[in-house]
Amino acid sequence: MSMSFDFTGKVVLVTGSSSGIGAATTLLFSKCGAQVVVTGRNQQNISRVAKECAEVSPKRLKPLEVVAKVVLVTGSSSGIGAATALLFSKCGAQVVVTGRNQQNISRVAKECAEVSPKRLKPLEVVADVCKEDDCKRLIASTVKEFGKLDILVNNVGATKSSNVYDDNYLENYKWNLNTNLDSVVYMTHYSVTHLEKTKGIIINISGVKSAQTSRGMSAYSMTKVAVDMFTKSIAVELADKGIRVNSIICGAVKTEGLIHAGLTQQQSDATFAALGAATPHGQPAKPSEIGYAVMYLCSDEASYVRGSNFVVDGGWLAANTTYLP
Numbered sequence: 001m002s003m004s005f006d007f008t009g010k011v012v013l014v015t016g017s018s019s020g021i022g023a024a025t026t027l028l029f030s031k032c033g034a035q036v037v038v039t040g041r042n043q044q045n046i047s048r049v050a051k052e053c054a055e056v057s058p059k060r061l062k063p064l065e066v067v068a069k070v071v072l073v074t075g076s077s078s079g080i081g082a083a084t085a086l087l088f089s090k091c092g093a094q095v096v097v098t099g100r101n102q103q104n105i106s107r108v109a110k111e112c113a114e115v116s117p118k119r120l121k122p123l124e125v126v127a128d129v130c131k132e133d134d135c136k137r138l139i140a141s142t143v144k145e146f147g148k149l150d151i152l153v154n155n156v157g158a159t160k161s162s163n164v165y166d167d168n169y170l171e172n173y174k175w176n177l178n179t180n181l182d183s184v185v186y187m188t189h190y191s192v193t194h195l196e197k198t199k200g201i202i203i204n205i206s207g208v209k210s211a212q213t214s215r216g217m218s219a220y221s222m223t224k225v226a227v228d229m230f231t232k233s234i235a236v237e238l239a240d241k242g243i244r245v246n247s248i249i250c251g252a253v254k255t256e257g258l259i260h261a262g263l264t265q266q267q268s269d270a271t272f273a274a275l276g277a278a279t280p281h282g283q284p285a286k287p288s289e290i291g292y293a294v295m296y297l298c299s300d301e302a303s304y305v306r307g308s309n310f311v312v313d314g315g316w317l318a319a320n321t322t323y324l325p
């Protein structure tokens with residue numbers, strides 16, 4: 001007995017249609033005239049199936065290709081980076097959670113999967129972004145897993161303070177440069193070819209110290225100034241490639257950053273309380289308040305925002321606030 005189906009004019013969406021049963025089902029609907037949606041996590045697989053569907057479709061209907069945005073946030077195992085990865089997950093993105101500590105990465109990745117509408121599991125990568133080879137590997141594994149890269153958030157950054165006359169100044173200077181600047185440059189350089197394909201976005205996380213002096217912070221401040229200037233310069237260079245670049249100048253954000261820099265929990269709490277009190281807003285930012293700014297800058301609504309050093313500091317710089325510990 002032969003059967004013929006006609007689905008002309010019907011729109012069919014099969015989740016997981018980039019492979020296996022989903023792909024076969026979608027191909028059959030295409031053959032029978034339907035307008036199909038091919039979706040999954042890997043752009044390469046989606047495009048392969050979409051091409052086959054168009055070939056078998058009686059009217060050569062081109063399928064709609066739907067895939068989650070792929071977002072790589074460096075330093076996403078803690079603080080601002082973790083909050084940003086969580087917000088992107090909540091909004092349906094496919095995220096990469098990365099840092100140097102597997103346990104912290106897995107904890108954040110689990111939270112991301114829990115808030116993801118489709119329970120998308122993040123890719124977990126242990127990598128030290130101060131090392132060029134680790135940056136290459138981090139980007140290569142992202143593209144291997146998901147087939148593309150849409151958004152790169154260069155968030156890793158930390159402080160080791162010392163005065164220019166201190167014995168350890170040069171050592172700390174090199175450390176700050178490597179952690180806060182080299183990492184951003186390496187990640188950006190090796191991402192460009194992938195971001196060009198997706199007309200992607202780069203966000204660099206900077207801070208108010210790029211605009212203010214503070215005792216013992218000259219090395220850190222210089223790196224953040226450089227990040228802001230790198231942002232403006234490459235926003236111009238990459239505009240022709242369709243890549244949008246901005247940085248965010250953060251004020252005080254209550255994270256474990258100071259504990260990671262060697263302070264006790266008590267000292268960190270006291271410092272953030274004092275920083276908050278010195279801010280016109282009266283309190284330090286929550287990490288998610290920076291995350292939302294990242295989301296805005298990555299949205300289509302921010303299409304005209306390019307090469308900006310976007311200030312999210314609770315009014316700190318506007319008030320010429322200084323904080324002397």
Ligand SMILES: NC(=O)c1ccc[n+]([C@@H]2O[C@H](COP(=O)([O-])OP(=O)(O)OC[C@H]3O[C@@H](n4cnc5c(N)ncnc54)[C@H](OP(=O)(O)O)[C@@H]3O)[C@@H](O)[C@H]2O)c1
Pocket residue numbers: 074075076077078079080081098099100101104127128129130155156157158179205206207208250251252253254255256257258260
């Ligand atoms: N918090 C603030 O008040 C504030 C203010 C202005 C600007 N910022 C900027 O905001 C960014 C995030 O700061 P945060 O406060 O969220 O810091 P955080 O809580 O200490 O988080 C830093 C993240 O970066 C990772 N990381 C550090 N060094 C790394 C390396 N070499 N390779 C790979 N991953 C590394 C850490 O994980 P592992 O250590 O496990 O690798 C962690 O996931 C930084 O650029 C910072 O300068 C923060």
